[in-house]
């Protein structure tokens with residue numbers, strides 16, 4: 466594997482989650498170092514220890530993407546720990562399921578606060594920390610932001626917003642030497658996908674498991690692995706992707722080939 470991120474320091478929000486693990490593994494594989502950020506009370510420390518028992522390459526830092534002060538503090542701690550700060554992966558996300566007519570203001574506020582405002586606030590805080598040298602940002606949108614899926618209208622809309630925010634930041638921050646792109650995963654086997662499968666199957670464990678398998682690209686007949694998403698993100702974080710800007714690349718086995 467080419468060391469395209471040798472010694473670079475990358476923050477990953479939602480760091481205790483399923484896709485974050487694959488992102489972190491791919492960054493380590495490419496020679497980089499990782500700051501995992503997630504809410505206090507999550508299994509963040511365990512996630513960091515599982516990736517890097519020695520603690521030389523991965524650090525766990527509690528932070529809430531809806532709170533700018535906690536983000537500034539986290540990025541400063543990360544830069545202090547490893548001596549530099551090069552990139553941000555906006556991975557934190559939430560989904561609230563149910564028919565569109567019943568979507569509550571509380572759930573819509575949460576989805577937009579974490580999935581959209583959180584991406585904006587973390588990107589602003591990263592830009593402050595990058596300083597004059599610039600950096601790279603990769604947002605995790607979703608193929609749900611390109612097509613609508615049932616029972617997640619608020620989530621679909623929030624991910625469509627991430628796709629457009631990616632374009633806006635890419636354009637506006639080019640002169641700050643910040644490159645901004647996004648990936649749009651399909652069904653990746655994580656707790657979030659299990660929540661969706663449980664909802665659709667009414668909580669039947671066997672049917673839910675079947676559903677998870679069916680929600681992944683049928684033409685491949687297998688799950689999307691978190692590290693497969695992570696390796697595309699590593700490419701977008703690397704110098705090789707400098708000419709790719711404001712894009713939202715589907716990482717979904719061809720389910721949404723656009």
Ligand SMILES: NC(=O)c1ccc[n+]([C@@H]2O[C@H](COP(=O)([O-])OP(=O)(O)OC[C@H]3O[C@@H](n4cnc5c(N)ncnc54)[C@H](O)[C@@H]3O)[C@@H](O)[C@H]2O)c1
Pocket residue numbers: 478479480481482483484485502503504507528529530531555556557558559579583605606607608649650651652653654655656657658
């Ligand atoms: N799993 C999939 O099939 C899939 C598909 C497309 C896109 N995505 C997106 O990928 C990203 C990661 O999803 P995942 O499947 O790993 O989900 P996950 O639920 O396993 O992880 C999400 C993480 O985000 C964290 N988080 C929530 N609110 C936060 C906040 N305010 N501040 C900091 N962290 C917060 C959670 O604590 C959790 O650890 C999300 O943005 C999700 O929308 C997932």
